[in-house]
Amino acid sequence: MPRRPDPDDPGQGTPEPRPRCPVCRTPVAPGGKAFPFCCPRCKLIDLGRWLGGDYRIELPADATDREIPPGAPPDPPPGFEDTSS
């Protein structure tokens, strides 16, 4: 019996969360020229934010209430096991 590809089978391929451009939220392919940004333009925008003081590299001692949440991607939905066999 030939195997026929089933695009609706969630058990075969687990969709990985794509990294997104921190500036414009466009999905970015890993390994890109401007990764993790979608384009050099967004890279410059982010750099400008750094230089503008939006971000802080060094934290003052009293900055405990300024926690920046890590840009963790959302967890993928739970996969379904194919138990029909």
Ligand SMILES: [Zn+2]
């Ligand atoms: Zn971008």
